[in-house]
Amino acid sequence: MPTLIATADPAFAPAAVAEIQAISGQIVAELSPGIWSVQLPGDFFALAEQWRHQPPIFVRHICPVQTVLPLADGLAHVVATAVTHFAPLLEPDWPFSVQTRVLGELDIKPFDINKPLGDQLAAASGAPLDVRRPFQILSVVLAGDDAYVGLSLTVNNLSDWAGGVRRFARDKEQVSRAEFKLLEALEIFKIDLPPRGRALDLGAAPGGWTRVLRQKEQYVTAVDPAWLHASLQKDKGVRHLRLTAEEYLADYPDTYDVIVNDMRLDARDSARLMGEYGRYLYPHGLALITLKLPEKRYDSALDHALNILRQHFTIAGARQLFHNRSEVTVYLKPKSG
Numbered sequence: 001m002p003t004l005i006a007t008a009d010p011a012f013a014p015a016a017v018a019e020i021q022a023i024s025g026q027i028v029a030e031l032s033p034g035i036w037s038v039q040l041p042g043d044f045f046a047l048a049e050q051w052r053h054q055p056p057i058f059v060r061h062i063c064p065v066q067t068v069l070p071l072a073d074g075l076a077h078v079v080a081t082a083v084t085h086f087a088p089l090l091e092p093d094w095p096f097s098v099q100t101r102v103l104g105e106l107d108i109k110p111f112d113i114n115k116p117l118g119d120q121l122a123a124a125s126g127a128p129l130d131v132r133r134p135f136q137i138l139s140v141v142l143a144g145d146d147a148y149v150g151l152s153l154t155v156n157n158l159s160d161w162a163g164g165v166r167r168f169a170r171d172k173e174q175v176s177r178a179e180f181k182l183l184e185a186l187e188i189f190k191i192d193l194p195p196r197g198r199a200l201d202l203g204a205a206p207g208g209w210t211r212v213l214r215q216k217e218q219y220v221t222a223v224d225p226a227w228l229h230a231s232l233q234k235d236k237g238v239r240h241l242r243l244t245a246e247e248y249l250a251d252y253p254d255t256y257d258v259i260v261n262d263m264r265l266d267a268r269d270s271a272r273l274m275g276e277y278g279r280y281l282y283p284h285g286l287a288l289i290t291l292k293l294p295e296k297r298y299d300s301a302l303d304h305a306l307n308i309l310r311q312h313f314t315i316a317g318a319r320q321l322f323h324n325r326s327e328v329t330v331y332l333k334p335k336s337g
């Protein structure tokens with residue numbers, strides 16, 4: 001039986017597999033592109049604890065496999081067996097949720113499992129069902145002929161969301177899809193922005209990140225030769241400098257509490273420029289950068305860019321997020337901070 005199911009963006013599958021092999025994990029099967037059943041020499045929870053402190057960059061989500069149930073017996077049987085097995089293991093005082101993923105061609109909806117299993121587990125264990133803020137998660141992955149089922153704490157899984165798929169509600173005022181990228185980064189790195197901080201947004205146009213920063217009470221200097229969305233042009237909390245980041249750097253920048261950089265630049269060039277901006281970050285400050293990776297040899301480009309950043313900052317986190325395309329988001333702190 002595999003120990004866990006690991007998930008990553010299929011575009012970065014080789015890098016994710018390398019991360020799994022680095023912890024002596026063996027791929028048992030690729031259940032779907034970017035989703036693997038994995039055998040570990042040790043147990044799931046030891047790895048979960050290790051990765052909670054030092055998360056991998058490309059593996060987005062893990063969940064344990066404690067039992068494998070044949071789908072041929074029917075969904076009702078899978079649900080009944082899972083209730084018998086897992087209800088006694090649930091902590092009755094903690095909210096739980098059931099997260100089901102259906103892989104491949106199976107004609108089953110996640111709801112077909114989530115609903116009966118959630119209801120029956122709640123009744124049998126007394127634990128409250130809370131899909132928004134669960135402390136414990138029963139993960140169910142249906143693939144081929146089997147249901148892989150395992151119980152863990154939410155903090156064990158690298159992401160609170162099934163397979164690391166973090167969706168945000170769209171908002172009418174949204175300026176760009178890039179907003180989700182910043183929201184996801186703030187959530188995954190557990191970043192609280194300083195109250196009424198001064199933020200610098202490099203490569204800001206059309207202004208999605210600037211809008212998110214404004215919603216979080218930051219005063220934003222937005223640097224981009226391109227125009228910002230009209231709604232931001234009239235916002236008094238936004239100063240738009242129609243300059244490149246290179247030009248602003250040559251123009252005696254201010255010092256900031258927060259610097260974010262989503263510039264469409266080669267990862268290494270962007271990292272070099274970000275390094276230069278390091279001296280304009282207060283010692284208590286924080287920074288975020290998206291490193292745009294090339295299709296080929298992205299691993300060496302990423303290593304190189306991270307090494308450049310390391311010369312100027314402490315790397316507090318680096319993850320390939322659900323809302324990242326061909327990029328990795330890096331969370332930086334000043335070296336002395």
Ligand SMILES: C[S@@+](CC[C@H](N)C(=O)[O-])C[C@H]1O[C@@H](n2cnc3c(N)ncnc32)[C@H](O)[C@@H]1O
Nearest residue numbers: 176178203205206207208209244245262263264
């Ligand atoms: C992906 S978009 C940023 C999207 C933005 N974060 C948002 O939420 O709307 C990349 C931006 O980087 C800008 N850019 C590229 N090179 C730049 C440079 N050297 N200096 C400043 N901006 C740059 C482009 O003009 C473009 O608007």
